[in-house]
Amino acid sequence: MAIRAYGALAADKPLQAIDIERRAVGADDVQIAIAYCGVCHSDLHTARSEWAGTLYPCVPGHEIVGHVTAVGPAVTKFKVGDTVGVGCMVGSCLTCEACEEGLEQYCECGLIGTYNGETADAPGHTLGGYSEQIVVKDRFVLKITHDESQLAAVAPLLCAGITTYSPLRHWKVGPGKKVGVVGIGGLGHMGVKIAHAMGAKVVAFTTSESKRQAALDLGADEVVVSRNADEMAKHADSFDFILNTVAASHDLDPFMDLIKRDGAMCLVGVPEHKHPALNVAPMIFSRKTLAGSLIGGIPETQEMLDFCAEHGIVSDIETIKADDINEAYERMLKSDVKYRFVIDAATLAA
Incomplete structure (x- = not known):
């Protein structure tokens, strides 16, 4: 299914509105309508190929919050309407010692990043959260219990x-x-x-x-x-x-x-x-x-979200429209944000 996203087509080109494909919902998949996506410095490094290995088109974004719109028949932890999040990983081998200990970020076969990670889905690499929707294996989806009014400020918790x-x-x-x-x-x-x-x-x-x-x-x-x-x-x-x-x-x-x-x-x-x-x-x-230290595993990320909800912790943010992303990148380079930009995914609609 084609959806609207914001991404880079080359290292030397600004991010722009593009259409991307998401896979159909599989047995253990969760389909999420994205509400907000935080903007991480890693997004900029990857989009501009400042780290080796960027694959294009590049759709960054790994601080994702939204609502479940469909689940596969094998999914038991989530249902349509749930408020959920997706962080920096959408896959790992699940069988190595690190994965079995809930430390998927240290997967001995290499984690699959939420963007720029190898995948069988078109175009052959993962496309991230600067988009209207995403489909993720249920193992890598997190429950969010913060109040809905805080949802934009919750997004950066998924990485920062x-x-x-x-x-x-x-x-x-x-x-x-x-x-x-x-x-x-x-x-x-x-x-x-x-x-x-x-x-x-x-x-x-x-x-x-x-x-x-x-x-x-x-x-x-x-x-x-x-x-x-x-x-x-x-x-x-x-x-x-x-x-x-x-x-x-x-x-x-x-x-x-x-x-x-x-x-x-x-x-x-x-x-x-x-x-x-x-x-x-x-x-x-x-x-x-x-x-x-590198991010955290899925169990610990869920623990962090629950801890932050219990203590009323969210990120200090500035919400932006999707077409403000290139300006946001330039401001981020100047540390001109307190302290995290967050894209309102509703502004992606054509």
Whole structure:
């Protein structure tokens, strides 16, 4: 069935309205009328082929919320009318050790991304959420219990929310823990909100004095301007955990110096260029850990959505029309958004 979408036909061309095909609903499929789709920096990287391997036409979007319009005969968890979400994955092998543990994001055969992933459906790769509709295997559909009035602001939880929730949970963030969040953007603002709701003492790190009050408003207990050496020095060897959300290449040593013995810093942003070489001596002498984390598995993503609903957490967003996407990309490059753009899929209608 042909539906309207917004996508790129080449790396050097702007996104435009296009018609795409979605497969018929199979036995274990869920068909979803998309209401809103968040705009992630990964969308821009992929559409413009800044990461190798982009397949065209490219329809980005992996922060999807909407309503079920049809289900296959084998589907038992969802029914027509349910409010649901789809995140960064729509498939995996389901049989490897990672998949069997509910860690599909680390599938040993490779996850199938919501866009630009290999598929038998035309055109041979997945097409994402900048569209009116999507058909997804039920295993990769999430239940949403937030109020309908919050649905647009829920969309970014499907990427930004789980990307920050997963490492915070893995490193057992909670009461009595001192936690840093580096970067106050699409990911970082969610990290501050979630860590605060988990009961930790939250310190936000920003390069800009102008973001100090905004970070406090998000739930940070304290804000440190990372370019201020005196402010940084006050926190030496004191953090249990630091969540670093910055996707640009930067010096990691000043943040590693803030972690106490047996503490950890986790990176969730992939830089275009490598970070400068790390001084490993402080890590060796204080048993510090530098780690990374990729989104979350389906069970944990559902847990995150339920946690956020229980604590009233949504993303801070700016809703846009589909034909505003190219301007939104340019603004995103300038960090001119607080903190996530979300496409109103109703504006896709021809």
